[in-house]
Amino acid sequence: MRSFGAGTRPPTLAAVLDIIRDQGPISRVELASETGLTQATMTHAVRKLMALGYVHETGTVPSSRGKPRRLLELAAGACYMVGIQFDRFAAVGVLVDLAGRVVARRRMAGAGEREPGVVVAEFAGHVRSLLEDAGVDRSAVAGIGLATHGPQDRDAGVLLTPQPTPAWLGYPVAATLAEATGLPVTIENDATAAGIGIQAAKDAPASFAVVFMSAGIGAGIMLDGHPYRGTTSNGVELGHISIDARGARCDCGNRGCLDTVAGPTAVASRARADAGLAARLRLDHGALPGTAPGSPSDPLSVFLAVAGAARDGDPAAAGLVEESARMLATATVTLVNLFDVGRVVLAGNAFTGDVGPVYRDALQAVLERSVFMRHVHTVRAELAPDVALAPAVGAAAMVLRSLLESPPAPAPQDADA
Amino acid sequence: MRSFGAGTRPPTLAAVLDIIRDQGPISRVELASETGLTQATMTHAVRKLMALGYVHETGTVPSSRGKPRRLLELAAGACYMVGIQFDRFAAVGVLVDLAGRVVARRRMAGAGEREPGVVVAEFAGHVRSLLEDAGVDRSAVAGIGLATHGPQDRDAGVLLTPQPTPAWLGYPVAATLAEATGLPVTIENDATAAGIGIQAAKDAPASFAVVFMSAGIGAGIMLDGHPYRGTTSNGVELGHISIDARGARCDCGNRGCLDTVAGPTAVASRARADAGLAARLRLDHGALPGTAPGSPSDPLSVFLAVAGAARDGDPAAAGLVEESARMLATATVTLVNLFDVGRVVLAGNAFTGDVGPVYRDALQAVLERSVFMRHVHTVRAELAPDVALAPAVGAAAMVLRSLLESPPAPAPQDADA
Numbered sequence A, B: 001m002r003s004f005g006a007g008t009r010p011p012t013l014a015a016v017l018d019i020i021r022d023q024g025p026i027s028r029v030e031l032a033s034e035t036g037l038t039q040a041t042m043t044h045a046v047r048k049l050m051a052l053g054y055v056h057e058t059g060t061v062p063s064s065r066g067k068p069r070r071l072l073e074l075a076a077g078a079c080y081m082v083g084i085q086f087d088r089f090a091a092v093g094v095l096v097d098l099a100g101r102v103v104a105r106r107r108m109a110g111a112g113e114r115e116p117g118v119v120v121a122e123f124a125g126h127v128r129s130l131l132e133d134a135g136v137d138r139s140a141v142a143g144i145g146l147a148t149h150g151p152q153d154r155d156a157g158v159l160l161t162p163q164p165t166p167a168w169l170g171y172p173v174a175a176t177l178a179e180a181t182g183l184p185v186t187i188e189n190d191a192t193a194a195g196i197g198i199q200a201a202k203d204a205p206a207s208f209a210v211v212f213m214s215a216g217i218g219a220g221i222m223l224d225g226h227p228y229r230g231t232t233s234n235g236v237e238l239g240h241i242s243i244d245a246r247g248a249r250c251d252c253g254n255r256g257c258l259d260t261v262a263g264p265t266a267v268a269s270r271a272r273a274d275a276g277l278a279a280r281l282r283l284d285h286g287a288l289p290g291t292a293p294g295s296p297s298d299p300l301s302v303f304l305a306v307a308g309a310a311r312d313g314d315p316a317a318a319g320l321v322e323e324s325a326r327m328l329a330t331a332t333v334t335l336v337n338l339f340d341v342g343r344v345v346l347a348g349n350a351f352t353g354d355v356g357p358v359y360r361d362a363l364q365a366v367l368e369r370s371v372f373m374r375h376v377h378t379v380r381a382e383l384a385p386d387v388a389l390a391p392a393v394g395a396a397a398m399v400l401r402s403l404l405e406s407p408p409a410p411a412p413q414d415a416d417a
Helices: A012-023 A028-035 A039-051 A116-134 A173-181 A190-199 A258-262 A264-273 A275-280 A299-311 A315-339 A355-370 A390-405 A412-416 B012-023 B028-035 B039-051 B116-134 B173-181 B190-199 B258-262 B264-273 B275-280 B299-311 B315-339 B355-370 B390-405 B412-416
Strands: A055-061 A069-074 A080-086 A090-097 A102-109 A141-148 A185-189 A208-213 A217-223 A343-347 A380-383 B055-061 B069-074 B080-086 B090-097 B102-109 B141-148 B185-189 B208-213 B217-223 B343-347 B380-383
Touching: A012 A028, A012 A039, A012 A069, A012 A390, A028 A039, A028 A069, A039 A055, A080 A102, A080 A116, A080 A190, A080 A390, A090 A116, A090 A390, A102 A116, A116 A141, A116 A173, A141 A173, A141 A190, A141 A390, A173 A185, A185 A190, A185 A390, A190 A208, A190 A217, A190 A343, A190 A390, A208 A315, A217 A258, A217 A315, A258 A264, A258 A315, A264 A275, A264 A299, A264 A315, A275 A299, A275 A315, A299 A315, A299 A355, A315 A343, A315 A355, A315 B315, A343 A355, A355 A380, B012 B028, B012 B039, B012 B069, B012 B390, B028 B039, B028 B069, B039 B055, B080 B102, B080 B116, B080 B190, B080 B390, B090 B116, B090 B390, B102 B116, B116 B141, B116 B173, B141 B173, B141 B190, B141 B390, B173 B185, B185 B190, B185 B390, B190 B208, B190 B217, B190 B343, B190 B390, B208 B315, B217 B258, B217 B315, B258 B264, B258 B315, B264 B275, B264 B299, B264 B315, B275 B299, B275 B315, B299 B315, B299 B355, B315 B343, B315 B355, B343 B355, B355 B380
Parallel strands: A080 A141, A141 A185, A208 A343, A343 A380, B080 B141, B141 B185, B208 B343, B343 B380
Antiparallel strands: A055 A069, A080 A090, A090 A102, A208 A217, B055 B069, B080 B090, B090 B102, B208 B217
């Protein structure tokens, strides 16, 4: 039986749909047993999912008691969701079906220093292309999940930060993309979305931390299948914790922030400052962070080039990557010491290719010697199955969750909830 | 109506008892309205609480519909709980009645480097004294809550750490104290207990962080009235996060741990190392950390003496306290950035007297300029109403919670929970 944790009331429809997806074809009796819900609550949920067209009956199995049991199965193509993750230097988009399969994907340019309106219009074009690529009609799409950095006002669908440029502070990104596409849009923290995306996979762990690195560094916590939210959904800002209390002042007001020491922009700046390494990597000395995203000289691309050189034996590059990994590991120990989790999953565009394993291995070594409760339980570092796509997949999954959880669908037994 | 948060099933008996305590005398109809529970669930809970003798009827009020409504009231003296918080340098004990009032209290010696058996026997003596002081019979005591440092195995009632001495690692502290007193004993993390103790007060906030400082530094997170637990109840170990990734190696395996930089032991060591300050405070240069607890030269007492000297204008003492407060503030920003809470409450023996306000004010200043989401919501630092007693009071409250929540008392409507 799947446990929802003491005192936790499961979001019934989403939970039932997940089990039908993972274990179907399945009978109602088995479903009730898997969820611990009563037959009445289960029947109500299945009726609702069938009315939505998400679930249908397919054949029967004999039953020891009376008539054969009808089996339920997911209608994977009944509904699609779009997920987009973007930041200053990178963006990816996916189209996901009801079974959680990615049926189309696109790499897109990051926001850079362009006007928000220009970026959102480009995203709308990519959404159309995703649907064309997969041959899916817009009417079959439930909505768009947009994952990006925080702080955010999730309810209002606006960013509460002057990043990547001041024009994004308070910009109605959800409403504008909704108008441009004709689809509802929800926003989500990118690292939290990565956690949801990782959990969408079959046999994913129920509780883990996500360490996310793309243009910046973030984190998410999944506990018993649910994201940790804090009081305003703006928690787990790993990039702006101090790992050097006497360090340089960061734009955020704090000192010695992880992002300014270990993030891709910091590594790229140091690589540019090393004349020999810069020459070997053919970096344009004149180009600064903020270069056109997707160009070979934007900081994320430079970071990935440094990591590639480190893999190929360049000692200066290896030194920069090792230092970044060690600082990220220090912050990850903080994350684990505070949240008490046993798994750390790496995700984000900065862990693509050969970079991911370098960070994973550095992290594992530090976790094993530094986590406070390591004698109580092990802590394992691993890479997300698809490090670059996880946040976009999670953002798409959030669309379905929001749809199934709001408005609530109380069964008769749920009146005292 | 009191909100239990989406998807959260309230521990019914404890919630009903809390409302009768805070708002009684109260009718069943008002109770149902306050909790959002059905009349049937409410009636069942009240019947159970009356059977336990915790609640009784007291008079009536007229009703607009039919017969007068009977009012329910807490029987404050029907049940008592003992709470003890201890660490290396300090210990306090309280006896709390069902209304949450502290009816007796004792300051006790910390564990020091004594054998666990000696310390536990001393605690058992203090429990007898607490009951004598209040004139309460042991048969009226529901149990003892024991709050101390982690890591712990709460289910087994043992500490999973070789602190204060290796003899405590795996020592059956709960079972031994239970045998010595004839009362059930539950153990709890001290900082988490402080959070529960703070929340036991009327009109306490539902969500906040606790920063706890006594022999060492810890933290707790309360969210919607419930402690954050993590995967093994061993989270929020603030004392062993690194605030200097290149700092000195700590016994725990990490580098530049907050506790080794900002904790009372660190401040006391620095005070001893400053010949002028040590002379002014009449510190015994020969005595080392680990001195008999409660003696004027144990590190916590030295820390409090340094804080007193800082208040009286000693610049060397003020420098040590300011440095400690600044480092603690840096770690508290990390706590807030990760958990996204809007209040930070200070508790623990190290914040007694004039020390608390110094740390609170230093913390508030740093929070206002460094917290990542400070433009989204304010973050306020405050002192617990009773900084020294909060963990013991919380440990006592945990006894009642455990009693009411286990075994579960399902109402007929709860069958699908």
